[in-house]
Amino acid sequence: MAKRRITAKPKPKQSQIRLNLSSASVDYISEFSIQSTSEELFFNFAASLFPGNAPNEIVLPVHTRLAVNYKNAKRFHDVLSKVLKKYERQYGEIDISNIQQELPIEEKEKNVTTATLPKVKL
Numbered sequence: 774m775a776k777r778r779i780t781a782k783p784k785p786k787q788s789q790i791r792l793n794l795s796s797a798s799v800d801y802i803s804e805f806s807i808q809s810t811s812e813e814l815f816f817n818f819a820a821s822l823f824p825g826n827a828p829n830e831i832v833l834p835v836h837t838r839l840a841v842n843y844k845n846a847k848r849f850h851d852v853l854s855k856v857l858k859k860y861e862r863q864y865g866e867i868d869i870s871n872i873q874q875e876l877p878i879e880e881k882e883k884n885v886t887t888a889t890l891p892k893v894k895l
Contacts, residue, residue: 800836814846815839 801820808815818837825832841849861867 802837804833806833813840813842816841 800818802818804819804822806817808817816839817833817835818839819833819835821834823832823834824830857867
């Protein structure tokens with residue numbers, strides 16, 4: 774009878790990540806737009822909308838802009854989805870029915886997509 778050799782695979786070590794928030798700032802976000810190219814997504818964040826100088830113009834005063842590739846955007850989406858599902862299991866469904874409308878998407882060029890702000894009465 775042949776001897777069987779059994780080897781245990783070592784468990785991968787888990788790293789512990791410690792956040793250093795000493796130089797971080799916190800900005801409130803209530804408005805955003807997303808622009809995309811074939812390579813990246815750009816998240817533009819603002820605290821509010823303001824009337825512009827031209828008739829029916831709305832200005833989104835962006836205070837933070839993030840660029841991310843699609844692979845990391847997908848990872849962010851997956852984590853955010855899990856966090857939101859956990860929240861809703863604990864506290865109930867988040868009602869977003871009172872939001873006026875989603876940002877419409879404009880295809881300006883073949884590889885560029887921009888979300889534009891909704892029309893609002895000034």
